[in-house]
Amino acid sequence: xxxxFVRDDLEAGMAxxxxxxxxxxxxxxxxxxxxxxLRLFNGRDGEWEARVETVGKRDMTLLAxxxxxxxxxxxxxxLLVALVKRTRMDVIxxxxxxxxxxxxxxxxxxxxxxxxxxxxxxxxxxxxxxxQCLRVEFPRVLEPERLExxxxxxxxxxxxxxxxxxxxxxxxxxxxxxxxxxxxxxLIGPEGGFTPAERxxxxxxxNAVPVSLGPRILRADTAAISALTLWQAxxxxxxxxx
Amino acid sequence: xxxxFVRDDLEAGMAxxxxxxxxxxxxxxxxxxxxxxLRLFNGRDGEWEARVETVGKRDMTLLAxxxxxxxxxxxxxxLLVALVKRTRMDVIxxxxxxxxxxxxxxxxxxxxxxxxxxxxxxxxxxxxxxxQCLRVEFPRVLEPERLExxxxxxxxxxxxxxxxxxxxxxxxxxxxxxxxxxxxxxLIGPEGGFTPAERxxxxxxxNAVPVSLGPRILRADTAAISALTLWQAxxxxxxxxx
Numbered sequence: 001x002x003x004x005f006v007r008d009d010l011e012a013g014m015a016x017x018x019x020x021x022x023x024x025x026x027x028x029x030x031x032x033x034x035x036x037x038l039r040l041f042n043g044r045d046g047e048w049e050a051r052v053e054t055v056g057k058r059d060m061t062l063l064a065x066x067x068x069x070x071x072x073x074x075x076x077x078x079l080l081v082a083l084v085k086r087t088r089m090d091v092i093x094x095x096x097x098x099x100x101x102x103x104x105x106x107x108x109x110x111x112x113x114x115x116x117x118x119x120x121x122x123x124x125x126x127x128x129x130x131x132q133c134l135r136v137e138f139p140r141v142l143e144p145e146r147l148e149x150x151x152x153x154x155x156x157x158x159x160x161x162x163x164x165x166x167x168x169x170x171x172x173x174x175x176x177x178x179x180x181x182x183x184x185x186x187l188i189g190p191e192g193g194f195t196p197a198e199r200x201x202x203x204x205x206x207n208a209v210p211v212s213l214g215p216r217i218l219r220a221d222t223a224a225i226s227a228l229t230l231w232q233a234x235x236x237x238x239x240x241x242x
Numbered sequence: 243x244x245x246x247f248v249r250d251d252l253e254a255g256m257a258x259x260x261x262x263x264x265x266x267x268x269x270x271x272x273x274x275x276x277x278x279x280l281r282l283f284n285g286r287d288g289e290w291e292a293r294v295e296t297v298g299k300r301d302m303t304l305l306a307x308x309x310x311x312x313x314x315x316x317x318x319x320x321l322l323v324a325l326v327k328r329t330r331m332d333v334i335x336x337x338x339x340x341x342x343x344x345x346x347x348x349x350x351x352x353x354x355x356x357x358x359x360x361x362x363x364x365x366x367x368x369x370x371x372x373x374q375c376l377r378v379e380f381p382r383v384l385e386p387e388r389l390e391x392x393x394x395x396x397x398x399x400x401x402x403x404x405x406x407x408x409x410x411x412x413x414x415x416x417x418x419x420x421x422x423x424x425x426x427x428x429l430i431g432p433e434g435g436f437t438p439a440e441r442x443x444x445x446x447x448x449n450a451v452p453v454s455l456g457p458r459i460l461r462a463d464t465a466a467i468s469a470l471t472l473w474q475a476x477x478x479x480x481x482x483x484x
Binding site for chain 1: 413
């Protein structure tokens with residue numbers, strides 16, 4: 001079943017106009033016709049079954065008919081990741097959606113190779129991944145911010161899983177289980193790691209939980225996926241009964 | 243420090259000739275000169291510090307001087323993955339190396355989109371990842387085999403973590419901890435999943451340990467990374483004292 005993210009509100013009988021790109025995809029790639037059914041979500045109103053109402057040359061109309069899933073909100077989990085090169089940022093946006101992060105916050109560190117990123121492109125990637133992995137919500141991608149500013153404005157109720165390559169931190173699964181709690185952020189460094197000063201600054205944070213991700217050096221995208229996985233398995237919605 | 247995988251034996255005083263591509267990389271990209279030092283490994287003799295002995299237009303000679311790490315063998319962990327499209331297979335080969343799998347075995351399933359893959363390319367990707375993540379060994383990539391043949395010849399001492407999308411399996415971390423053991427394989431299905439007949443056949447295996455990887459549908463590469471991560475954290479070398 002085709003699933004599409006739309007901007008419009010969704011309620012019974014509501015007409016929805018997909019974007020030009022979506023209409024092209026539906027009409028010319030998937031070859032849908034009047035009367036065909038698909039699923040829609042907008043991140044606010046759950047998931048709806050919709051019927052194709054009209055098909056034009058360049059656009060089409062869909063009619064929302066029945067809610068198939070209520071809106072849910074995933075765990076309160078932010079992924080903070082130092083800006084890395086574009087292809088790896090793209091992977092991270094996709095995986096943040098698949099693995100249930102609520103927000104993706106790019107951070108600028110001393111060894112980051114860039115100080116900006118295309119937030120719209122990353123958002124589009126996260127939405128496409130959410131369409132495919134059956135989520136009814138998707139990670140919000142924030143504008144990049146400098147690490148020191150992020151730490152200076154830190155929310156005192158949010159724990160910070162610090163993936164520390166320096167090696168003396170306890171294994172991530174153990175450290176997370178010991179720390180507990182429900183509001184978290186995971187912090188992944190750039191290729192080349194944090195500087196000693198950054199590392200000291202992060203470890204000073206009262207909410208910091210330094211963790212190790214094993215004996216091998218991981219690329220930033222791998223570290224992000226492993227950290228999200230261990231968080232979901234230990235404190236998130238991958239546990240029994242969640 | 244530059245790290246290179248070489249085919250030659252490594253011992254003190256042994257001259258090593260990098261491939262043309264490696265010589266080009268060293269000479270023209272990294273601009274090394276006579277006397278510069280780098281690290282070498284071949285998957286058999288540990289890691290060695292070597293000195294650049296001669297630099298020619300197209301090739302160069304390195305001299306192994308001192309062993310810097312002994313050869314280690316990682317956990318006895320195979321990654322079995324249904325053939326998926328090329329870009330995702332490439333990612334899986336890279337991540338198998340970073341996350342410490344010993345062998346990568348592509349398997350052909352009913353819904354696989356291909357029945358072959360480029361084993362040499364995947365091997366080269368795994369070696370490059372091992373160079374960067376400081377491993378002294380790297381995953382062997384096997385020729386693709388049909389799933390039924392793989393299961394028919396199954397080693398009775400090896401447990402099989404079956405990542406089952408159908409949803410009634412217990413969470414992976416719990417199932418792995420309960421199963422224990424040291425020889426394992428992780429089995430990841432194709433996009434679209436296993437057929438009901440394949441799923442029944444896998445679940446019949448006496449060594450099968452069906453597990454769930456959370457409530458969202460994961461792409462094959464994400465599932466592979468998450469499964470490797472949870473295995474390493476629960477039974478492998480990411481634990482305390484390993």
